[in-house]
Amino acid sequence: MDSKVVQNESMDIRKTDPFEKCFKFKEQLQKIQSMGIYPYFRMIESAQGPEVIMNGRKMIMIGSNNYLGLTNHPKVKEAAINAIKKYGTGCAGSRFLNGTLDIHVELEEKLAKFTRKEAALVFTTGFQVNLGVISSLIGKDDVVIIDKMDHASIVDGCRLSFGEVKRYKHNDMEDLERILKETEGKSKLVVVDGVFSMEGDIVKLPEVVALCKKYGARVMVDDAHGIGVLGKTGRGTVEHFELEKDVDLIMGTYSKSLASIGGFIAGDKDVINYIKHFARAFIFSASPPPASVAAVSAAIDIIENEPERREQLWKNTNKMLKGFKELGFDIGVAETPIIPVIVGDDELAFKFVMMLQQEGIFANVAVSPAVPPGKALIRTSYMATHTDEHLDKVLEAFHKVGKALGVI
Template identity: 45%
Template sequence: MNNLSKRLSLIKENDLYRDCRYFCSSQAPKVNMEGKEVILLGSNNYLGLCDDARLKEAAIKAVNKYGVGAGGSRLTTGSYDLHRKLEEKIATFKGTENSLVFNTGYMANVGILSALCDRKWVIFCDKYNHASIIDGCLLSGAKLVRYKHCDMSDLERKIHIYKGKNNLIVTDGVFSMDGDVAPLKEIVKLAKRYEILTMVDDAHGVGVLGERGSGTAAYFGVSEHIDIQMGTLSKAIASVGGYIAGKKEVIDYFKNLSRSFIFSTGLPPASIAVSLKAIEIIEKDNKRRERLTVLSNWFKKELKLMGFNTTDTITPIIPVIIGDAKKANKLSENLLEEGIYIPAIRPPTVPKGTSRLRISLMATHTYEDLSYVLKVIKEQGRRLQIIEG
């Protein structure tokens, strides 16, 4: 136990200690955080559906009809007609033959990769892929080859060196800490050229990109060329859970061999009902997505004009790169004192020397609130000598 204390002390000394922030209200542009109203700029609730009345009504109806718990794993007693409806809905939404719902995106990635691959496989993995992908790769026992972030030349070079009999390229669609998008067209070309399977984690792309908000693969027009489309129900869809979408045979395989699916109690009916309603709204309502794009482009432009180091992305994820973990932490704390919550992201979530504030916008943010945020972040950026002025 003494060793644990030493490790914790070291984490605190390096400004890498993290703790939970507790909300006393729904995920919305403004939230009650431990008794204080703050503008929330760190949520993955991209379309602002977490507090939508239609989703609440769907949950209440499901509770009244089905109760509150699933009662067992999906392959024993935990499957409901709602689960089947959602899986059919996701398949149509993603343009695939079938889909399978997991309890979380993390469990989906771990379950997919560990069931598909073994020591005979080689997995080519973007260096900035989500931790759940890395953990799934490691659990599989496959040879893990990490290529430079979105660098197709490096990927092809490593394919030449390491390609085996069974191979997979896996990438995030939208990278959660940088907000940039994987070059899926180029990845598909390489996969076809070298006969390699492809998998895309589209957790942060669904609801934000593509025709009807169906994600990154649709945005690039390569949906039919991605072998495994994975995603979550907890970001723009405003519920909880993960999924895999693909050919019927592929889904049947994972239903029978993915341990994180087989040995987990099914998601509760209320969450499934919320996901169904949210996807229905996303498919029909382009206005939220359009407004989110306009807000994000304007906000990024203003930050750049102030001199902040950020990236030019097509998503509502806006990293403000600070570099030093202590300074990133201090900026986040100062903003919170002014009624603005933007989490400081530090190693090991991001590489050393790239600590940042991860701003994520909602379609329901107002220009008035965001103008106030810009004013304050400019003042604090100058005070901490992050920007000139």
């Protein structure tokens, strides 16, 4: 696009054109692209399994959140196809007006049971759950307190709220207590990730809950990466710590273990009912399509009936945690199927990921602001459906690239 806009000659184009930032960005982007290390929007030409096809080539996928490998499970696909046959492809409206199907309500009942909460509410994306829930609950007299590494959708939910927003150092209970003390006497909600999406560590939930009880705050857990992965029966971080009765709100996405797209919030029925009537991201957005809803429902059945998938996921995870450590990589505080390999410099991380690609490995890169500056990392994540052979190849490739780039 031409960077010149038609305007009065006396105007300073830099101060008067909101597009100016786009033209500057284009220059920065071109620099990275000309170096051949631009790692985003890579096209995949197949289903998202332990292997994917890119540019006609088979790659080992370690950049997906498909933890249990259910996006390709025959029962999940069959449920989605049958839902399309019965209900068509979309609802053409919001839950609030014309877009509530019987399967939305059935899924809400199933999710409430699954999370052991009174009620649940189905949203169209996980991102919208955090926008809608936080902004509807936090008014001008309330305080919302979040971990500095909480997901972007939580941060944006806070931005949309009219309340006071406070952030504490990642998983740092002293810092959380300092803020809780500072805001004593005020109405407060603490929102945490169950599993942190970049670091791959688990929230110190028993401590968070104890502090919230001490200072009279409500607790909400975003368990996007915990559901299907953690807990005796795959119910997530809250089950892992056996704190179902102590956590007020459990949020989940369908875009990870639940093999679909969408999200939910679960909690006491009065609170869910309020959110249902005041969350703008819920009321003013079309409801999740039938195929997505049916896929989630089938995925929950599989989580309950096939515990061996979760066991295999943890076998794979433990193998990779050990493997990376033995090779001498810095994997920070990782303890879940999300294993970051910290390399530090942004450009080095870009190079690393593109060299992995040449070795037939698809991994993701995370640079600031997704991670703190100087802490660029290769985000790797594992599935129940990876084989030992896949994982050995991944470790071999990391060894080769890590040595070549002087990371190990």
